Amino acid sequence: MSGTFSQDQEQEQSAKASLGHYLITHMREYGLLFALIAIMVFFQIVTDGTLMKPINITNLVLQNSYIIIMALGMLVVIVGGNIDLSVGSVMGFVGALAAVMIVKWHWSVEQTIVACLGCGILIGAAQGYWVAYWKIPSFIVTLAGMLVFRGASLWLLEGQSIGPFPRSFQSLSTGFIPDFFGVGRPNMTALAAGALIVAVVLYLGLAKRSRNRRYGITDEPMAFFTVRNAIIAGAIMFLVYSLSTFRGLPNVLITMGVLTIVYAFLTEQTTLGRRIYALGGNAKAAKLSGVPTERLTFLTFVNMGFLAALAGLIFAARLNTATPKAGFALELDVIAAVFIGGASMSGGVGTIMGAVVGAFIMGVMNNGMSIMGIGIDYQQIIKGLVLLAAVIFDVYNKQKQG
Amino acid sequence: MAALLEMRQITKTFPGVRALDQVSFSVEEGEIHALVGENGAGKSTLMKVLSGIYPFGSYEGEIHYAGQLASFNGIKDSERQGIIIIHQELALVPLLSIAENIFLGNECATAGIISWHDAFTRTETLLKKVGLTEAPSTKVDKLGVGKQQLVEIAKALSKEVRLLILDEPTAALSEADSQALLDLILELKTQGVTSIIISHKLNEVRRVADTITVLRDGATVSTIDARGRDISEDRIVRDMVGRDMAHRYPDRERRAGEILFDVSNWNVTHPEHTDRSVVKDVSFHVRAGEVVGIAGLMGAGRTELAMSLFGHSYGRNITGQARLMGKELNLSSVPSAIKGGLAYVTEDRKELGLIIEEPIHRNITLANLPKIARAGILDSSQEAQVAEDYRKAMNIRTPSVFQKVMNLSGGNQQKVVLSKWLFTDPQVLILDEPTRGIDVGAKFEIYNIINDLSREGRGVIMISSEMSELLGMCDRIYVMNEGAFVGELTADEASQERIMSLIVTE
Numbered sequence: 001m002s003g004t005f006s007q008d009q010e011q012e013q014s015a016k017a018s019l020g021h022y023l024i025t026h027m028r029e030y031g032l033l034f035a036l037i038a039i040m041v042f043f044q045i046v047t048d049g050t051l052m053k054p055i056n057i058t059n060l061v062l063q064n065s066y067i068i069i070m071a072l073g074m075l076v077v078i079v080g081g082n083i084d085l086s087v088g089s090v091m092g093f094v095g096a097l098a099a100v101m102i103v104k105w106h107w108s109v110e111q112t113i114v115a116c117l118g119c120g121i122l123i124g125a126a127q128g129y130w131v132a133y134w135k136i137p138s139f140i141v142t143l144a145g146m147l148v149f150r151g152a153s154l155w156l157l158e159g160q161s162i163g164p165f166p167r168s169f170q171s172l173s174t175g176f177i178p179d180f181f182g183v184g185r186p187n188m189t190a191l192a193a194g195a196l197i198v199a200v201v202l203y204l205g206l207a208k209r210s211r212n213r214r215y216g217i218t219d220e221p222m223a224f225f226t227v228r229n230a231i232i233a234g235a236i237m238f239l240v241y242s243l244s245t246f247r248g249l250p251n252v253l254i255t256m257g258v259l260t261i262v263y264a265f266l267t268e269q270t271t272l273g274r275r276i277y278a279l280g281g282n283a284k285a286a287k288l289s290g291v292p293t294e295r296l297t298f299l300t301f302v303n304m305g306f307l308a309a310l311a312g313l314i315f316a317a318r319l320n321t322a323t324p325k326a327g328f329a330l331e332l333d334v335i336a337a338v339f340i341g342g343a344s345m346s347g348g349v350g351t352i353m354g355a356v357v358g359a360f361i362m363g364v365m366n367n368g369m370s371i372m373g374i375g376i377d378y379q380q381i382i383k384g385l386v387l388l389a390a391v392i393f394d395v396y397n398k399q400k401q402g
Numbered sequence: 403m404a405a406l407l408e409m410r411q412i413t414k415t416f417p418g419v420r421a422l423d424q425v426s427f428s429v430e431e432g433e434i435h436a437l438v439g440e441n442g443a444g445k446s447t448l449m450k451v452l453s454g455i456y457p458f459g460s461y462e463g464e465i466h467y468a469g470q471l472a473s474f475n476g477i478k479d480s481e482r483q484g485i486i487i488i489h490q491e492l493a494l495v496p497l498l499s500i501a502e503n504i505f506l507g508n509e510c511a512t513a514g515i516i517s518w519h520d521a522f523t524r525t526e527t528l529l530k531k532v533g534l535t536e537a538p539s540t541k542v543d544k545l546g547v548g549k550q551q552l553v554e555i556a557k558a559l560s561k562e563v564r565l566l567i568l569d570e571p572t573a574a575l576s577e578a579d580s581q582a583l584l585d586l587i588l589e590l591k592t593q594g595v596t597s598i599i600i601s602h603k604l605n606e607v608r609r610v611a612d613t614i615t616v617l618r619d620g621a622t623v624s625t626i627d628a629r630g631r632d633i634s635e636d637r638i639v640r641d642m643v644g645r646d647m648a649h650r651y652p653d654r655e656r657r658a659g660e661i662l663f664d665v666s667n668w669n670v671t672h673p674e675h676t677d678r679s680v681v682k683d684v685s686f687h688v689r690a691g692e693v694v695g696i697a698g699l700m701g702a703g704r705t706e707l708a709m710s711l712f713g714h715s716y717g718r719n720i721t722g723q724a725r726l727m728g729k730e731l732n733l734s735s736v737p738s739a740i741k742g743g744l745a746y747v748t749e750d751r752k753e754l755g756l757i758i759e760e761p762i763h764r765n766i767t768l769a770n771l772p773k774i775a776r777a778g779i780l781d782s783s784q785e786a787q788v789a790e791d792y793r794k795a796m797n798i799r800t801p802s803v804f805q806k807v808m809n810l811s812g813g814n815q816q817k818v819v820l821s822k823w824l825f826t827d828p829q830v831l832i833l834d835e836p837t838r839g840i841d842v843g844a845k846f847e848i849y850n851i852i853n854d855l856s857r858e859g860r861g862v863i864m865i866s867s868e869m870s871e872l873l874g875m876c877d878r879i880y881v882m883n884e885g886a887f888v889g890e891l892t893a894d895e896a897s898q899e900r901i902m903s904l905i906v907t908e
Contacts, residue, residue, distance in 0.1 A: 211783050270778050271771040278768055281757035288715060288746065288754055289769040289822065290737040348759055 022221055030224075031393065032342065032357050033231065039361060043368030050371050051364070054246035057239065062173065062318060064363035065252040066091065066311035068356055070334045071341075072263045073300075073307035075355040078338050079267070080300045081280040081347030082131060082138035085331050086145030087308045089153070090123055092327030094312030096153040099162035099322030102169060109169045117309050123149070124305020125298070132297035146331065154324050163321025173317035175251040186241065187248035194240030197257075198233045205229055252314055259307075264352040276300065280347025336383070337362050340390040361386070405466075406431040406565060406596050407452070412463035414451055421447045422461070423620045429565070429613075434587060434597045436611035438604070440642055440841035444620040445600045449567055453487045454480045468564075484564030488554045488571065496543035500534075501525040503542055504557045528556040533582050548575040548700040555586065566590065567598045572606060573839050576700035576867040577902075584610050602841060604635040605870070616641040643843055651874030652846065654853045656893070658877055659690035660727070662861040663830040668722035670710040676718050680706045682886040684722075688830060688861035693852060695876035696865045697901050703885040704865045705749050708832045712746035713739040726829060740769060743829035747819050747836055749865075755819045756807050763789030763803045765818050770826045792821035797847060813844025820851060830861040837871065849875060869898045881905060 043051045050056055070087050077084050094116050101107040101115060127145050131138045164170075181188035209225065220228075243249055267273035278286040279293050287293045316322045341358030343350025362383065369379045407429040414422040422444045429435045437445050450456050452465065454474025465472040467483060474480045477487070494503050501521045510520040525538035532552040542550060551571060558566055568587070572580035584606055587597055601607050607614060614626040616638065623641045626633055635650075664687035672678040681703050688694050696704050709716035711724060713736030724731045731742040739746075748754035756765055766789050767774055774785045789803035796817040800810060807818055816836065823831060833852070837845045852875065856862055866872050872879055879896050881889040881904045889904035 214783070269780050269782075271775050271780060272778060274764065274768075274771055274780060277760070278757055278764075281760050282753075284754050285748075285757055286768070288712070288736060288748060290713075290740045291768070292737065348757070 022224065026220075030228070032340075032354060032361075033228070036357055036361050036364070037231070039364050039368070043364060043371070047368060047371045051368055052238075052242065054242040056367070056371070057242040058246050058250060060363060060367050061243075061250055061253050061256075063367065064359060065173070065250075065256050066315045066318075067330070067333055067337060067363065068256055068359045069259060069307050069311045069314070070304075070330075071337045071355045071359045072259055072352060073304035074334050074338045075341070075343060075350050075352055076263070076267065076276060077138075077300045077304050078335075078343045078345075079280045079347060079350045080276050080297055081283060082297065082300065083335065084127070084138065084142045084145075084301065084304050085335075086123075086127065086142040086149060087304065087311075087334055088327040088330035088332075089146045089149035090120065090305065090308040090327075091312035091315060091330060092322075092324070093123075093149040093153040093156070094120055094309040095316035095322045095326050096156040096162070096324070098169075098313055098316050099165070100156055102165060103162050109166060112169070113172075113313060116313055117306060120305040120307075120309020120312070121302055122305070124302040124308070127305070128298040128301025131301060132294045138301075150328075153322075153326070157322060157324050159324055161321050161323040163319075165317060165320055170317050170320055171251060173250075173252050173314045176247045177249040177251065177254065179248060186244035188244070190240045190244035190249045193249060194237050194244075198236050201232060201236070202229060255310075255314075260352060260356055267352055272296075277348055280349075282348070333362055334359075336387045340387060342394060344394075358390075404431055404469075405429065406468060408466040409448070409452065410464045410466070412448065412451055412461055412465070414447055414456060414461040421620050422451070424463070425617065425620070425622050427615055427622065429596060429598060432591065432594060432596055433612040434591055434599060434610050436607040436614045437598055437600045437617065438602070438607060438614060438638060438642060439617035439623075440843055443617040443642075445617055446569060447620075448617070449487060449569060449598070449600065452480070453477050453485055453567070481561060484562055485567065486558040486561055486563045486565070487567040487569065488551075488558060489569050492547070492550050492554055494542045494550055494553060497541060499539045499541055500529070500536060500545075500553055500556075501538035503553060504528060504560050506557075508561060524560070525556070528559055529553075531559060532556045532586055546701055548579045551575060552579075552583070555583075559590075563595055565596045565598065567600075569600045570602065570839060571599065572601065572603060576698070576702075577869050577898075578699050578905075580606060580867075602839075603868070604638050607638070608633060608635065614638060618642060639842055642841075650842075650846070651871075652849050652853055654693075654856070654875070656877050657857075658692040659859065661687050662690040662692075663688045663724070663726055665711065665724045666722060668707065668711070668724070669720070670706060670717035671719045673716065673718050680717055680885050681710060682884075684882075684885075684887050686880055686887060686890075688863055690859045690861060691856045692877045693856050693862045693864055693875055695872035695879040696863065696882055697869060697872050697879050697905075698882035699905060700867065702882045702905075704882055705834055706885075707882070708746060708834055708863070708865060711739070712736065712744055712832065715746075740826055740828075744832070745769075745823035745826055745828035745830070746832045747816075747823060747834060749834040749838070751812070751815055751819060751838075756815060758808045759806060761804045761806050762793070762798065762800060762810070762818055765807055766792055766803075766821045766825055769822050773825070788825065789821075792825070796821055796851065811841075811844070813840040813847065816840060816844070816848060817851075820848070824855075828860065830863065831855060832863045832865070834865045835867065836864065837866070837868070869901060872896075872901075873898070 040051065070091070074084060074087065097119060098112050098116050101112040102109065107115070123145070127141050130136045130141045177189055179187045179189045205225065240249070267276070275286065275291045276296055278289070278291055279296050283293050312327065315326060319326070337359035338350065338355045339345070339358070340361055341350065341354030341356070343355065365383060365386065366379065369382065405428045409425065409427040412422050412425045413420070425444065425448060427448065437448070439445050451461050454476050457475045458473035467485070472483070495506065498506070504525050505521050509516050510524060511517065522538045529536065529538065532555050534549060534552050534556070536545065536549065542553065545553065572583055575583060587599065587610055590597065599607070599610065608628070612629050614628055614633065616623045616626070618641070666685040668681055668684040669679065670681035672680050684707060698704050706716050710720050711733060714720050714734055715736060724733055726743050732738045733742065733744070752758055757768070763785055767785050771780070774781050774788060786803065792798065793800065793803050798814050798817045798821070800814065807815055810818065836852070837848050840848065852862055852864070864872065864876060873896055877893050879891045879901065880887050881891070881901055883905045891900060
């Protein structure tokens, strides 16, 4: 009897220890989520509730959509062990190209979109070619690309702004999904979509848990699973509710959401994604294991070019004009978002969800500080320090574990 | 003779692990003291305590060095007192020259201005001492691992060494180079240098050591006085593993079948200096179920031959034919080599074999992802199952297959690499130094795995710098020298002497 008793006690103790251990080893993921929540609460208070007003939530989504879209591509590039400094310039260039095609050459919106996305792919391929097959450091190739495409957009626009765009093009960014239920406000389509997403997230989470249990994979403790999912579900419902009381779901949110899911799936569940992580983790070992390292590196850049072009179209549609300054220094925000999200400079580490949350952290800070009326000077300083703090936190965690 | 070093009751704990438990260890002035034990026995930890990498105060116990209580706070402190440690992982800067490396942090300079003339002439003398003929201006990355090791020793000599600590100095060296290195250590002894040598190679320990201390599980098991006495390897092994080890190599039945893999007239040139021929007209074959060894000195071209076969991963202007069961193979890329039935376990586990930051299961499946995927989508449950199967079959010691391979010992890491290749179901495995840096117990397990593979009718090509290992494991041994095959011996004919004489007469 006493033997059983002490055994129980031991088990209980080890369960407690493992709960704490779990939190420590997964500090990064939870830390990131809690940091985002803390930052939102903070700005909600200091802006007297302006941050989470429906109109501002809608703005937040519109303002950050192109950063998030590019962060998806950047995460893949960085996981593959490279970096792309040219995305801001490429984005500006594609926006300028779209303006020239539509306004000057009178191309149709569809033709323009296809041509611009194709152009992004070509730009990515051109840069990726040198990085992948000639082994020229990506930092240098894309630094050159940054200069080239900054110049190219100036040349295309002849230093002027070109606009406006037709309505159908603008709706890429500022359009909203109409309410199919006819209620209008709150927008029932938005609410329904939100509920559907929450259901899918919960279903996938539970399915994974039961599968993990079957294979004896040590899983997240139930308490954490519940709390985390409650927070995520709450956040999604809050987001869609806010949006529904304004103008409903922005088109760009759908684009962004679908892309995020697609890329999260690609990186985590496919052979393609797995091989990119292996490539970034140890390129030589990956190559000797039959991973086509050159082709994958090339593809990460092609993909980045495509997403940068898409971001360029969305950005131009949002401003309703193409300016020579579009996308200036934006690559830094994108790269910062990916690193805040936990990616490693040396490659092989990082997640899509991390990059998206990282981008939102940057976005909320930008937005909140602007509402507070903090000058751009202080904003830059604060953003810089947050980036540094996030990376220090990473390194510190790693050392403690290691 | 007086004790130069006395470590008393050293205890060092890490979170959750007691790495050293009241270890006492004393070294006399002018002796060569061997420190042996399985991986994880605490040898490296003890040396890190000694050299100040784990600073004074982070451990319990006392260190007395040269009659004084030592309180080193870093490697600089211990180096100032003449304690020089040469680590298993070499600490050279690959893109700097030999001379720059030797005097790194200790430059021949006045007021910060380096005298290159001085540095080069001193380097030449030092290199001569360690038996290297390279020019002092040679970049270190142009040297093989073995020669880099000698540069490390030259570097230690430049620092007025009094106590030299060598952590696995011969692990990466060929037999002949190892002998030269051991002679060097004996030579240094006559000049008054005291050495501590950590090694897995017991024949070397027997040859040079005056005293042998055996560690097991963080505690001292025995200290053996070996002066003028012949201590048997079995005796040492018994203390190391805590049990008798009847045989160093498992018994194997020879059952060579039909010719499985054959290579004819294989030629490879250096990738940069294309006029330099690295593999010269090599032809050989492997039968089903046969273990074939390739013996040779460091730089003989064995790894280059293996890598050029495996998807042209090394060299240029590769010519020659390779056939599997008489059918011509396309080996022009790694994926086609894998598809052709080849697997290559690299010499350098951490750099070329594993993705060290990734977990075990992802390493095991990497070379054959399509097998656990449908239409490019991974089945993570199946993957976990596969990894779990290999964990059991290979006896990989880990709490879970989701652990990073970084956290495994060398032997278990090697089992992960072997699992990865077995998952591709290869016909022919090329194993390049498969037991390097692995302790005695794990070596035996690897040997058993190799025998299992041959029993399944696969062909195994084994490259090793430990001749006794080739003699103990192989059915047939090819001898390679300067890029060419200079001889072929069956297991019955082969002996260390015959292999050496084949190399030397060429």
